[in-house]
Structure formats: structure tokens, C-alpha cells
Amino acid sequence: MLVKYCMRRQFLTLTPDDPLRKAVQFLKKHNVCMLPVMEGKKLVGVVSERHLRRVLGLEKAFETLQQWSGVDPETRVGEIMAPDVITVSPEDTLEDVLRLMMERKILGAPVMNAQGELVGVITQADLHRVFLAVSDLTEKGVQFAFELEDRPGSLKEVTDIIRQHGGRIATILTSYETAPVGFRHAYIRVFALDRDRIPKLREELASKARLLYGAPAEV
Secondary structure, three states: OEHHHOOEOOOOOEOOOOEHHHHHHHHHHOOOOEEEEEEOOEEEEEEEHHHHHHHHOOOOOOOOHHHHOOOOOOOEHHHHOEOOOOOEOOOOEHHHHHHHHHHHOOOEEEEEOOOOOEEEEEEHHHHHHHHHHHHOOOOOOEEEEEEEEOOOOHHHHHHHHHHHOOOEEEEEEEEOOOOOOOEEEEEEEEEOOOHHHHHHHHHHHHHHOEEEEOOEOOO
């Protein structure tokens, strides 16, 4: 999936001349992790609570606005913002953005189009939301995990069996990271299964591939 399909197009911004207290208020009141700083239409920096705590020498995150009352009212955003901004493109994949956030240890990034315009923001919270949605983890069902041979048709063999038992496949995720050489792990989430048919289904699936787990939550 691409960034443009899940970025937030409505977002708050600051200017370098805004008082730092305004940044703190925005961060806490609107529960956001990062604010772009704009000079006209140009992105010149970002402000985050993590950055503010580091610059101000604060040891821990403050829970309320009142705890930030000691911030100097004369301090301006431009004096304390992070000027080296890591940005992403609307055409970047979510996988690339997540990898970038992990490598650079950031919680979010402004989204800039090819014309250099700020068109959105994306954060780890947005990525988590999308992952839950595409994985159907907000719904009840059964998830089966397999260790499959890395060959054409191995995935179809188990999905055909699931469908023959009336299962509706919602999502399929695969990974090579923890699988032995020559194999891959597949995670299949299934709905609409008759609970009484699950033991027989598990038996047939186990005859085709190594079944790592597949206990029903609620079907």
C-alpha cells in the first residue's frame, strides 16, 4: 500500500514565530506526535515532544499541559525546532516508511509531493491503524499459521482446503524472516467457519503443510 492512501491530509502546522507554548499545546491537546513548521509554503522544520524533551533537558514525558508551564513564554518555535526534516513521498510504500522510521528512530514524517508541497503527514499510529485494518485484527475469526515449502502452489494447497470447508479468507501474510531455508511462514485469517468442522479442517491442513497454530478465537 502507498502512503497517499493512508496519510492524514488534515493536520496542524506551526510557524517559526509561534511561541513554543503553542507547540506544546498542540502536541498535548490534539494528541499528535509531530508538527511540521512552515515558513509560507516552505517546510523548514518539525517539532515533536521527544525533540522538545531532549532540547529542554526534560527526563520524562509530561502528561498534562500544566506540567509544561515552566516553558519560557518568550521562546519561539524557530529557536528549538529540528531543522533537518526527514520527509516521505505519497508514492512511497508503507513498508519503506516503516523501515525508515525504525532506522531513523522517528515517530512520524511530513509527506511531500514531487512539487515540494506539504500534502500530508504520516505517523507510526497511522501505520498501526492500517495494519490492523488490512489484517482484520479488529474482527473475530480464526488465524492459521503454516510453515510452507517455498515452491509454486504450496499456498494454494492450504487455501483450497479452507475454502472447501466454507471458510472465507480475509487476509494472507507471508514472511521468510523466521522460516528455515527453503520454506516460508504464512498467516491466514479466516471467517465464516463452522466450529464443528475445525478439527477436520486442521487434520486436512496438517496433511499438506506443517501447521504452526490455528486455534479459534470465535467464529
